Amino acid sequence: MIHDLVKYLSNPRNQDAVVHLLLVHIRLALVPLLIGLLAALPIGWAAQRYRRVRALVLGASNVLYTVPSLALFVILPSIIGTRILDELNVVVALALYTAALLVRPVVDALDALPAHVLAAATAVGYRPVRRFLTVELPLAVPVLAAGVRVASVSNISLVSVGALIGVGGLGQLFTEGFQNAYNPPIVVGIALTLALALVVDLLLVAGRSLLTPWQGQRAGRRRLVGAA
Amino acid sequence: MIEFRAVTKRFPDGTTAVDKLSLTAESGRITVLVGPSGCGKTTSLRMINRMIDPTDGTIFIDDLDVRTTDPAVLRRGIGYVIQQAGLFPHRTVLDNVATVPLLIGWGRRKARARAAELLEVVGLPAAMGARYPAQLSGGQQQRVGVARALAADPPVLLMDEPFSAVDPVVREGLQDELLRLQSELGKTVVFVTHDIDEAIKLGDTVAVLREGGRLAQFAPPDQLLAEPADDFVSSFVGRDRGYRRLSFVGSDGLAIHPLRTVALGEPAPPLDEWALAVDGAGRPRGWLPPSSTVDGPLTEDALRPGGSLYTKGGSLRGALDAALSSPSGYGVAVDQAGALVGGVVAGEVLALLRSHRDDS
Amino acid sequence: MIFSELADWLTDPANWTGDGGLLQRVAEHLRYTVIAVLGAAVVAVPLGLAVGHSGRGGTVVVGLANAMRALPTLGVITLLSLQLGILRVGPVLLGLGILAVPPILAGSYAGVQSVDRAVVDAAAGVGMTSWQRLWRVEVPIAMPLLLGGLRGAVLQVVATGTVAAYVGLGGLGRPLLDGLRVTDYPRVAGAAVVVAVLAVLLDLVLAAVQRQIVPRGLRLASRTVSGVA
Numbered sequence A: 001m002i003h004d005l006v007k008y009l010s011n012p013r014n015q016d017a018v019v020h021l022l023l024v025h026i027r028l029a030l031v032p033l034l035i036g037l038l039a040a041l042p043i044g045w046a047a048q049r050y051r052r053v054r055a056l057v058l059g060a061s062n063v064l065y066t067v068p069s070l071a072l073f074v075i076l077p078s079i080i081g082t083r084i085l086d087e088l089n090v091v092v093a094l095a096l097y098t099a100a101l102l103v104r105p106v107v108d109a110l111d112a113l114p115a116h117v118l119a120a121a122t123a124v125g126y127r128p129v130r131r132f133l134t135v136e137l138p139l140a141v142p143v144l145a146a147g148v149r150v151a152s153v154s155n156i157s158l159v160s161v162g163a164l165i166g167v168g169g170l171g172q173l174f175t176e177g178f179q180n181a182y183n184p185p186i187v188v189g190i191a192l193t194l195a196l197a198l199v200v201d202l203l204l205v206a207g208r209s210l211l212t213p214w215q216g217q218r219a220g221r222r223r224l225v226g227a228a
Numbered sequence B: 001m002i003e004f005r006a007v008t009k010r011f012p013d014g015t016t017a018v019d020k021l022s023l024t025a026e027s028g029r030i031t032v033l034v035g036p037s038g039c040g041k042t043t044s045l046r047m048i049n050r051m052i053d054p055t056d057g058t059i060f061i062d063d064l065d066v067r068t069t070d071p072a073v074l075r076r077g078i079g080y081v082i083q084q085a086g087l088f089p090h091r092t093v094l095d096n097v098a099t100v101p102l103l104i105g106w107g108r109r110k111a112r113a114r115a116a117e118l119l120e121v122v123g124l125p126a127a128m129g130a131r132y133p134a135q136l137s138g139g140q141q142q143r144v145g146v147a148r149a150l151a152a153d154p155p156v157l158l159m160d161e162p163f164s165a166v167d168p169v170v171r172e173g174l175q176d177e178l179l180r181l182q183s184e185l186g187k188t189v190v191f192v193t194h195d196i197d198e199a200i201k202l203g204d205t206v207a208v209l210r211e212g213g214r215l216a217q218f219a220p221p222d223q224l225l226a227e228p229a230d231d232f233v234s235s236f237v238g239r240d241r242g243y244r245r246l247s248f249v250g251s252d253g254l255a256i257h258p259l260r261t262v263a264l265g266e267p268a269p270p271l272d273e274w275a276l277a278v279d280g281a282g283r284p285r286g287w288l289p290p291s292s293t294v295d296g297p298l299t300e301d302a303l304r305p306g307g308s309l310y311t312k313g314g315s316l317r318g319a320l321d322a323a324l325s326s327p328s329g330y331g332v333a334v335d336q337a338g339a340l341v342g343g344v345v346a347g348e349v350l351a352l353l354r355s356h357r358d359d360s
Numbered sequence C: 001m002i003f004s005e006l007a008d009w010l011t012d013p014a015n016w017t018g019d020g021g022l023l024q025r026v027a028e029h030l031r032y033t034v035i036a037v038l039g040a041a042v043v044a045v046p047l048g049l050a051v052g053h054s055g056r057g058g059t060v061v062v063g064l065a066n067a068m069r070a071l072p073t074l075g076v077i078t079l080l081s082l083q084l085g086i087l088r089v090g091p092v093l094l095g096l097g098i099l100a101v102p103p104i105l106a107g108s109y110a111g112v113q114s115v116d117r118a119v120v121d122a123a124a125g126v127g128m129t130s131w132q133r134l135w136r137v138e139v140p141i142a143m144p145l146l147l148g149g150l151r152g153a154v155l156q157v158v159a160t161g162t163v164a165a166y167v168g169l170g171g172l173g174r175p176l177l178d179g180l181r182v183t184d185y186p187r188v189a190g191a192a193v194v195v196a197v198l199a200v201l202l203d204l205v206l207a208a209v210q211r212q213i214v215p216r217g218l219r220l221a222s223r224t225v226s227g228v229a
Helices: A002-011 A010-049 A053-065 A069-080 A087-111 A114-122 A128-165 A171-179 A183-211 B041-048 B071-076 B091-098 B099-103 B108-121 B126-130 B139-151 B168-185 B196-202 B221-226 B232-235 B241-248 B316-325 B346-359 C003-011 C022-054 C058-069 C073-084 C087-114 C117-125 C130-160 C173-181 C185-213 C218-222
Strands: B002-010 B018-023 B028-033 B054-062 B078-081 B154-159 B188-193 B205-210 B214-219 B261-263 B275-278 B284-289 B309-313 B328-332 B340-345
Touching: A002 A010, A002 A183, A010 A053, A010 A087, A010 A128, A010 A171, A010 A183, A010 B221, A053 C185, A069 A087, A069 C130, A069 C185, A087 A128, A087 B214, A114 A128, A114 B078, A114 B346, A128 A171, A128 B099, A128 C073, A128 C173, A171 A183, A171 C073, A171 C117, A183 C073, B018 B041, B018 B054, B018 B205, B018 B214, B028 B041, B028 B154, B028 B196, B041 B054, B041 B154, B041 B188, B071 B078, B071 C058, B078 B139, B078 C087, B091 B108, B091 B139, B091 B309, B108 B139, B108 C073, B126 B205, B139 B154, B139 B168, B168 B196, B188 B196, B196 B221, B196 B241, B205 B221, B214 B221, B221 B241, B221 B328, B241 B316, B275 B340, B309 B316, B309 C003, B316 B328, B316 B340, B316 B346, B328 C117, B340 B346, C003 C185, C022 C087, C022 C130, C022 C173, C022 C185, C073 C087, C117 C130, C130 C185, C130 C218, C173 C185
Parallel strands: B028 B188, B028 B205, B078 B154, B154 B188, B261 B275, B309 B328
Antiparallel strands: B002 B018, B002 B054, B205 B214, B275 B284, B328 B340
């Protein structure tokens, strides 16, 4: 097995192919992540503020999130006029997905903001938009970061499933390997997917720490019941 | 009774929470552990029912080392009330109270019947049994917590700051309830609080603990106020301890003077002295200042509000406060039903005190 | 492809009945889902409960769950199929099971951890043994999050169950992939719609079940608590 793996990886054509697929995968998974987050922020803000919007938005995002992404890849073309395998199609589908997933954490994060902090910010003289950007958003980062981490792993995995219908990315290594009854590409694909997910997660954690310098490392251990 | 014998608790991080504590909580009495935060009072309490085990020393309940009993079994024989009540949110109030009887094997019917009895004992309507804890107020939840602790009729009751999380008015009501319950049930109660006034009000004996878990003084509240063992205790007990001590001095021998009265609803001629207005049942409603002219029948608008009321037979503190807070200089004394008995004078309270001191 | 073609395809009974029809595919798809989720639950629920109850090993378990989330299901299934042979259900069920474990594990663990510490303290204080505390108090209160985890797992497995068709088995991936191969887009879209509807229906059913199982006292408790971070 190891021998086959080494042979596969030392072939420069394979190396090029793998790198190319990795880059496509990164693009297809992370661009929608960013777009989805940017879309979820104003939607979530509106939902948190206005009761009727809230019920509507949470309901819609629930349904959207329930629809399997493969189904979305396939049905979306009829609605927005792309073809199934267009990169734009995949990006739009995953952006919708990410937005649907992140709306809830945005609402939860804004809900959890202490009222007295917001009152103080308004009393100091911040107008709503500036208050949102400079006070509410930074304080919402921890909860948001948790949601974004879940969404990133989810997207990375969804792009790989997309290979079933021909979507690019590391998933193609699985289909290629399977069709040729050849293990190495599959193993490389699994390893790279794991590595990608790990690196993105670490970057997100680092980003969260950067954006919240006021939060130290908390052990957060709960008190255990004593004897038995 | 509960005996602490040189009990010490040291935590792995090096802090000593309790340092060689020795005291005895008498059976049928309320023993209060009080002190600033970090004094080990909660830790000490939790060692009684083995929620925590001591590093050194032994705790005995009725001469039996608590460590010789299985913790779960031990705790079923001890009532335990905590600050946030800790009611099980997924069970009804009735089932919460029935917890221990069910645990020790009573049938469901018997356990629930007993639970219903206890709801009455703690002053809650029977209908509350079908509700869930989330639907109750803080004070009501605390009462359910007490009922749950009493359900299996344990001889010992442990209470860890049970009234600290409710507002002062509710807290006073709960304290009075506890005293009433204790007079009926006579449990061995160990009560933890950070509030010295609560300790003095509730305790038969009070243990003052200092930071680091050392016992500063263990005495009845009266003695704590009269003879604090050191500067720490004296400053912890706080100001006005001379005055507060008067709660423990009886008022036998205090003269009660007849008071000039006027009746509400009848015309009141101007007088040259203060007059107390009473209603149809003889209850005081306020003072009429000297030389007031009243048109027609006397109403409450013409009155000055009175001070606190002193119940005849109560403590000297009640008498003194009534006299000091009254606009006329006479403290109003009433009987158990609230009807006027007479007036008391501040100077005579002090004279009575002096004669007590001369006698002893 | 226009919606009318899709509608025609979906309303044609020939596509539903018979060998290889949608009804059969739905049944297969459900079968894979149920087995994978139940198998995952058998492993993940006790593990999550045990770790949550004892309070130890939480970080390890959460880390493990997160790592499993990152495993690509298609990769796992193709690799296992190559080793064990195609047309065998094992690799698919294992791959889908691995997918289902993280949400169920996270749900059980978070559920037990979510129990108010005062309630745990009281449960010990009234004299419950560790076991009694777990089953009479912690598990009932953990139900909402535990069931939430199960719901999430079912959703993910239904969505990803289409991979079974790739390695030669049945399920709703069959019409999806077959349709792609012969560019029969109404069939592809039809299969996609059925998967989506199936997922939504299952979620609704599970939501109703969740409402039934969760004790009334808990629903009241979560409604009265407001603004808790």
